[in-house]
Amino acid sequence: MKTKKRILLFTALLLPLMVSTELVLRNYFGFCHEVLMKSDPDIEYINLANQHTQRFRKNYHYNEYSMRSNPIDSSCIHILGFGDSIINRGDHDDLATTLLSNSLSTLYHQKVQFLNVSAGSWGPDNCFAYLKKNGDFQAKKIYLFVSSHDAFDNMTFEKIVGVSKSHPDKQYSFAIYELLDRYLIPRMTLKKNIQASVIDHIPEGAPFNSGFGNFKDYTAKKDIPFILFLHASIPELKEGKYNSLGQKIIEFAKQNDITMIQDINMMTTEDYEDQLHINASGQKKVAAAVLAHYQK
Template identity: 75%
Template sequence: MDIRKNKLRYLLVLFVLLLVAAELGLRTYFGFCHEVLMKSDPDFEYINLANQHTQRFRKTYHYNEYSMRSTPLDSSCIHILGFGDSIINRGDHDALATSILSTRLSELYKQKVQFLNISAGSWGPDNSFAYLKKYGTFQAKKIYLFVSSHDAYDNMTFEKIVGVSKSHPNKQYASAIYELFDRYIIPKLTLKKQIQASVVDHIPEGTPFNSGFKDFTDYTSKRRIPLTLFLHASIPELKDGRYNSLGQKIIDFANIHHIPMIQDLRLLTPDDYSDQLHINEKGQKKIAAAVLAQYQK
């Protein structure tokens, strides 16, 4: 009987030690319970909290005092604004296209340049313009708007998402183990399917073209700030060799309004993607190179 009790105690202690080790490992190595947090906003739906500096899945995330995915604002720098969604927001800080461009353009200008990254997951042009309208241009010399085909009709709804969707958290999990199961393992086990925005090629009847495109055009034209549209291709578009009908709407808009456009359809390969839409570090480098090439023409 004593032998059985001792064995149970030993197993219990071992189980507790394993739990503690797992909890610490998930926190310190993988960055669980160190999520990038967000907040709701009455003007542009939601945004990442300002002044965040954290590591997660061995990647570093910095958000400055204006919730930009950039270093703190330096008024002595040349400023270029890059607006977009998760395409320019995902990944390690130093590997982002905007971070690469900050370094390369500083070398080109022989003066420090900040290519400021103003982005959040699933933002459309109207979200971005609402930010621009609220905070201004930061005396930017140029503005880039990074979009994908689905952004043509991806309008703001102000549906409550922060603190509701697991991809838009407003507080940290209390336990790393619980976060692992609740956010990653259980959703996969239940085979919950999510529609990828990247494969959308139709819109509900009556949905208006995203107002942000025209707002950016009018705003920058009035202030004589050069605007460039960067149209990012999804894997299905890459395989088709053309942008879908929504992407063509954006191309038509740019042509009608004489807006310079960069298209990465012929620049990327499937190896540059981490999923059907988002790009990896190789893809970020190619986006940076495409923007840099525009400066060197």
């Protein structure tokens, strides 16, 4: 009888604790409210359109074209910013593209949308596949935000949506299970710290990413100004120069007379979340660098 009473008492204490934990994880931290993705036969993968969610106290908005932007306003001046998680991560209001939409609207006394076409781990070829599939939205300028590793980061169409935990296609049913399965257990089983991987060497036999040349050709044909923004990783920041992959991108830009913005002399380690990704202060500096280019 004592054992049965202990079990009942333990259950009576544990159940409210689990319910409270579940509610806090869901309603405060945004568990079970992940940004979802889908596979795409042309782009590899893309975020679902018309998503609005809050995750880790940050707001995520995707419009009808899967952009991390407000819905398309046809009365606005449109500028396209393509990239990966560098311009994709963070609260909606903190993104460089959101800041630029506001700043450029003030500068030109006309509403501007700096549209954010991005997804985690997209390379220039993913970005160009989106452009080819969806058009340029009559953009006045096109920016491509890249890091050194993008030089040879080519699409493989390997299935990752619904396989990789960073590319989910459905929500977890329980927040506590998501906490365990996606975050705690992987960190306990991996021997090394989980950090953004920073590639600093040319993969053997890999071709230079075709997206760079495709953007150059497309924008030249359409007479749309094209600007490359090369983002530095922390190792590059400490070294004071871009690695061999970044040098390939710089060389490409010089050979093709492409305007380039580099942030290696603008950032500090305080602007980073990890070895590669930037926080809100980093997003402000990216926006400031683009805005300074406009004001030249």
